[in-house]
């Protein structure tokens with residue numbers, strides 16, 4: 516059986532993902548790259564106990580010289596596009612972690628590169644592969660639900676207890692300087708992927724800055740909300756970021772039926788499986804949709820093993836492998852990736868413009884891309900230069916260096932404990 520030769524860039528989140536390459540009978544993990552010495556040493560240690568050891572390198576240039584079918588980009592979330600473009604131009608298929616790009620200029624160039632190279636671009640929006648979104652997609656594509664009228668997507672993750680492991684007290688880390696709208700694909704993506712409907716306009720809503728952000732050294736608002744209009748007129752509420760509760764939840768109300776996942780609090784309280792969905796379908800349209808007993812959608816993998824993000828991480832890798840081997844697959848391509856990503860960028864533009872709705876461009880159309888080609892506005896001064904925008908719309912808060920020093924020390928203490 517032919518095996519897809521895969522390399523992974525980034526050894527933190529990448530270390531979770533590469534386990535699914537190792538697990539798959541249809542893939543061979545050929546190389547892993549990380550230029551952080553601590554992470555590099557951790558990879559060496561991990562592979563010393565494995566049956567097969569891939570090439571471990573700290574050089575992305577070296578990675579590109581290896582014969583590969585595909586690369587999985589799990590480097591920093593704001594740095595994917597330039598690396599993806601280099602891979603595509605080198606003739607290598609790409610699976611990219613979220614997000615696809617940092618600016619509209621990068622996004623336009625990334626789409627150009629996919630079209631120019633003819634190579635595969637697979638966006639690793641794993642929330643599309645959670646149980647409820649998978650079932651939402653299956654039912655919607657079957658036609659049973661009718662037309663989407665209203666949908667909601669929530670991704671709230673209280674990361675305060677692990678912030679030191681994510682940012683190491685670095686004030687410049689993308690998680691500290693991004694605006695809250697940036698990371699919108701986990702909440703919006705599953706609705707886009709389930710329906711295939713394109714977003715055409717968006718209005719952004721930003722909550723007040725709070726003490727939770729200040730304690731973590733975050734410059735942006737704690738979370739963000741987009742109200743998105745899709746091409747059929749349906750409305751979507753997409754909400755994401757950090758609050759005191761966690762929530763991964765999706766719901767769709769359609770002309771012939773409705774479907775929603777279980778709320779996290781209910782799941783935790785009843786200790787029931789995470790992936791429970793509640794669907795009811797009434798083909799007559801005029802009949803009220805009754806509530807029904809929930810069920811857990813079936814998957815092709817055993818229920819006994821534990822997988823990252825409730826199986827979604829494994830599914831996304833398996834689908835990438837299928838695409839590499841020209842087998843039937845369910846992937847998020849570059850255009851759909853843009854449909855998931857652009858509303859967040861334009862939602863913040865809407866906030867900065869005083870709450871005015873913004874049209875969401877269709878990046879399938881080169882003329883539309885051309886309009887945004889010189890837009891490098893973002894919250895990172897090094898990238899945006901004179902197009903810099905604040906992380907929080909009312910101006911960046913001042914955060915004492917001691918906040919970052921404390922977070923760094925917490926990270927260092929944990930590292931030292933692990934080393935002993």
Ligand SMILES: NC(=O)c1ccc[n+]([C@@H]2O[C@H](COP(=O)([O-])OP(=O)(O)OC[C@H]3O[C@@H](n4cnc5c(N)ncnc54)[C@H](O)[C@@H]3O)[C@@H](O)[C@H]2O)c1
Pocket residue numbers: 524525526527528529548549550551554573574575589590591592593612613614639640641681824
């Ligand atoms: N989909 C999910 O559920 C999920 C969960 C966590 C993280 N992520 C994504 O995974 C990605 C990585 O997460 P993160 O940003 O927190 O970073 P991270 O903590 O995973 O670290 C990224 C690693 O990449 C390495 N790296 C970066 N540039 C490199 C280069 N040029 N050469 C070699 N190594 C390089 C760094 O040294 C670092 O070890 C992001 O895109 C993030 O959005 C997704």
